[in-house]
Amino acid sequence: MRKSSPKQAMQQDARGISDATLRQFMGYHLKRAFNTIQGDLTRVLKPFELRMLTYTALVLIVDNPGLSQSQLADAMDIERPNLVVIVDELEQNELIMRERVPTDRRTYALNATLAGRQVYERAVAAVQAHEERLLADVDPQTRKLLITALNSIRNEA
């Protein structure tokens, strides 16, 4: 994660670097914001032995008991092969279980353990508190607008 250089989003920074062209470039702003939040989240989630991907998976599993790895990969927008290590990690930490489905023995039903649901409660609270701090300057209406705009980006591809 990188140290921030405040004021650099303006026309010129202290050393006179002009980012006039870049300032219009949404991808650039998105990337920097994501890198910042990703770095923060790594810290916030460390006490729970989670990272952003395992956190996201845990949340979806707790909220959707019994879903399959394919469904989870689809919901997380990642490829199935990449989900395997994520589910492995959650299972090794005993936060979730893979359970065979009798009616279709190819799939696993994913379910959180008691410990998983407890970690979920605390981790969700920690992430919400973090985002509350992060978005302190952004009023609720703008946050909604932000999310809507971000999702419209996602859906336009």
Place this chain on the structure above:
Amino acid sequence: MRKSSPKQAMQQDARGISDATLRQFMGYHLKRAFNTIQGDLTRVLKPFELRMLTYTALVLIVDNPGLSQSQLADAMDIERPNLVVIVDELEQNELIMRERVPTDRRTYALNATLAGRQVYERAVAAVQAHEERLLADVDPQTRKLLITALNSIRNEA
């Protein structure tokens, strides 16, 4: 890059996956939006033999002739070691030149070649056109708000 699943940002998707908890999670929206835009940009920049990082570097070099690699790394918010291959790539494609500075022989002054400035013109236009399509549903005022909000995220870390 991943295929999009429209409507999935709503309460439930076609298979009934609930992402109620995730919907409040800004990091998740940011990540998906960034992944989308990053995938798109890879395609948009391919004709110019650029990727997002080399594009960003080229833009900053053209807009700030003679800047050093340290300044560039700082402006791009990446570590100096990671910039080396980016500058290498631009130099090998003959879009920029490293020139020794007589007054401080440790630093290089980075300058775009004529070809670099021409690629810059066309690549910037292509990226702007792409973002215009991507943000078609987002009105100009909201875009500004979006950028401001994204930058406030960046600076709060």
Place this chain on the structure above:
DNA sequence: TATTGTTATACTCTATAACTATA
């Protein structure tokens, strides 16, 4: 044949430590 989960693999982006040459 098609799908679920898996393995192997490769590529990109990021981060740190340590080197060199200059200052």
Place this chain on the structure above:
DNA sequence: TATAGTTATAGAGTATAACAATA
């Protein structure tokens, strides 16, 4: 000493192809 650029390296995240088990 300190700084600019570099090398080597390691860790994430992501993507594709191909396999076994099952449908």
